[in-house]
Amino acid sequence: TCAGHGDFRLTACIARITARPDVQFRIIINPLNGPVPTSSDQFPAYELCVPTLTAAGSILSMEARHAAWLNAITQSMSPWSTAFDVPLDGNEAYSLASPFIKSCPSSNPTLPFTAFSKLSVNGKYSPGSQISLSFDASKANGQSLFLALQTGLNTIFTPINNNKATLPPGLQGFVYATVSTNGQQLLDGSIIAGPAILNFPFLSSASNPN
Numbered sequence: 001t002c003a004g005h006g007d008f009r010l011t012a013c014i015a016r017i018t019a020r021p022d023v024q025f026r027i028i029i030n031p032l033n034g035p036v037p038t039s040s041d042q043f044p045a046y047e048l049c050v051p052t053l054t055a056a057g058s059i060l061s062m063e064a065r066h067a068a069w070l071n072a073i074t075q076s077m078s079p080w081s082t083a084f085d086v087p088l089d090g091n092e093a094y095s096l097a098s099p100f101i102k103s104c105p106s107s108n109p110t111l112p113f114t115a116f117s118k119l120s121v122n123g124k125y126s127p128g129s130q131i132s133l134s135f136d137a138s139k140a141n142g143q144s145l146f147l148a149l150q151t152g153l154n155t156i157f158t159p160i161n162n163n164k165a166t167l168p169p170g171l172q173g174f175v176y177a178t179v180s181t182n183g184q185q186l187l188d189g190s191i192i193a194g195p196a197i198l199n200f201p202f203l204s205s206a207s208n209p210n
Helices: 024-033 036-042 044-047 049-072 091-102
Strands: 101-103 120-123 130-134 146-151 152-162 164-166 173-180 191-200
Touching: 036 173, 091 101, 091 191, 120 191, 152 164
Parallel strands: none
Antiparallel strands: 120 130, 130 164, 146 152, 146 173, 173 191
16 A cells, blocks of 8 residues: 555456467567556556555566567567667557457556557558558547657658558557547547557667667
């Protein structure tokens, strides 16, 4: 129990993962480790709760090691993404995790997050290529749409026309894509769908400037 924050003890939720544990599980779950180490900066309410913050920091650093091991050993890829991880906010991180949550005990407190609509990237893609997107555009109300690409500490915006967008060159590692009505700043209130996780593998000898 933390002063001013109540009792934060939780009971484990039940996960929904339909995959062969020897092959597909590591492919499905590995990208979810990417945003975990950086999502902690979105929870300022916990800053006054030292035991919770200490435990979270210990868990998050271990999740980063899991991600590195899964990338390097099980998939023969680089153990890191860019020079900086992507700091997803709570709603974005929850949107990625929620499809894997089957149920949680009613005794657990309600999470203060909302999952965005699903965004799918169809077919193969590479830096500089045009991609086809599938998402529910009904909430856009006819506004112009942009594909926001979060890479490291940067967000790159590219216009969406007829559910297609052109990726910029130079993308590297895990990139988190969302559809937004704002082409200048990524805000929860402007997000229509996403994030979708894009992966751009690179050699360990590659320049890693982002």
